[in-house]
Amino acid sequence: MTNSGAVINWLLDSDPSIRWQVMRDLLDAPESEWAAERAKVETEGWGARLLSFQDDDGQWAGGAFLPRNFDSREWHQLGQPWTATSFSLSQLREFGLDPSSERAKRTVELIGANSRWDEGGQPYWEGEVEECINGRTVADGAYFGIDVSSIVDRLVGERLKDGGWNCERINGSVRSSFASTINVLEGLLEHERATGGTPASKEARKSGQEYLLERHLFRRLGTGEPADERFLRFVHPNRWRYDILRALDYFRFCAILTGADADPRLGEAIDHLRSRRLENGTWPLDWSPTGRAWFEVDNGQGKPSRWVTLRAMRVLRWWESWHRTV
Template sequence: MHDVQEWLMEGDPSIRWQVMRDLTDTGPDEVAAERAKVATEGHGARLLDRYADGAWAGGACFPGKDWRPPDGPIGDPDGQPWTATLPTLRLLREFGVDPTDPRVVAALDGVRDSCRWEYDGSRFFDGEVEPCINGGTVSVGAYFGQDVDRLVQRLLGEQLQDGGWNCEAENGSTRSSFHTTICVLEGLRDYEQTGGGPDVAAARRRGEEYLLHRKLSRRASTGEVADADWLQFSFPVQWHYDVLRGLDYFRSVGGTPDPRLAEAVDHVRSKQQALGTWALENTHPGLVHFELEDGDGTPSRWNTLRALRVLRWYDDAAR
């Protein structure tokens, strides 16, 4: 474990400060000092450097038609591009960039005032039509101190009878989606941490029950694993669901782990490699600003950090 922590601490500042906070007993001042580096060094600073004129890549969810990758295409050009404003802000939120850093504040002011959704031209923090997109928008809006109150109310009104959400509800679907539900839950969690009311907490708990009832991966109807891809761990997760993302969400809200998480936790344990790390798997294809890690099948600092902190939370509660 000690050697793995040393390896993690050789990574980007966005990794290091979270290792210090979640896996060690480092004091809060030292953690904060390391976190402050995210906006000025490494991956976080590189993402902030790509901001221009109120957006990343000239678009809200998709790059603008005149945008060209500054370093040439990186990633799979046949996949979804992950370089526009929403996926970039989600990544900065995952990095834990300081929302009060002057560069961050200036960028978010520009997004709020200038960025528009491709779907209908709405202002960025007013949201779009799909709840998976809007869940991500609430998450970054709450994290970066933007007004997303009306968007939250919209999501609360779109919760389905089974407790989750689905982007296909507008087309008549009455069953929730794991992908959409985790995106909305993360948004409600971040909003609630800024002072959201009891209606938000109640909706979040109903959404959590949707996942728990299915043990984070199984169909309610047959008990079978709904999608084998959910048993592989990717980073960045984008809008996709997997059980490590689900477990890291439950860890982030805290409390005593629900017994129905046990199967997913056992699966995480089973994926640990001989040297104590977890691999990068199932990278979601598409253009990216730059590669964060060395590709599928190689040891992943992000997956290792997330797996270790989930297991620490779960095992500490069992003691």
């Protein structure tokens, strides 16, 4: 598996959630073909399996952010649990569950009627108080056709002076974080894709992007040192976690949606991405968040990852295509 054709065949020999994205993003297949493959997410593979764990009331594990009857000792001993509604819904978005399907429509309707946030009992689609959670809620809601404009307005107003966001703002933080910022940016961009956005949300998105770009996606602004070495290691599923590949894939999607040029300040992260390609043409999974999950979608840390490889290949394809046109 040393050439791109062999790697693409390896990706296609996988789950519908990966296959349809390979067809769209790497093979330029007609929409009729990749849409037919995408429809299988609901009935086959990981998407169908995750849907099979859904509660009758539309939730997962009986809770919005945490499973019902969650004991905080589990978090300390095993890690944050990922089985409740918020993270399950985000994973279905990553899989590409068709938002126009009856199952998707029924799911978000039931969640709106029955799910309440653990923090304050707020209705699910009204959002919580933390920026990371609300950023993902906006992304999920906009993707699945929910009006999340009130959460968007809140996030716009919670932007910090340096241009980004930090979920510790409520506890006094005045500096943005990479993780909080990417969670909010993904939400704002998905909302913009679905609705066109507002002048305020677009301006906030651009300032958040500038926060990351000024730091070349991983460096401290003051010293130039890596803000966190884990940002250079590839993580999947990301959940709320940040790495440079997540940021690069965001900027790829943003450029496709808005027609923006590829910013040269992405170049250092691109070079690192290229350097991590294995001899067989794939990329490895460096780590995954610990904690309770419904099931695994990668083959283990240190091994080639279809998810990481898919994202890396489409980022490089976009970057190299842009450079050929300038």
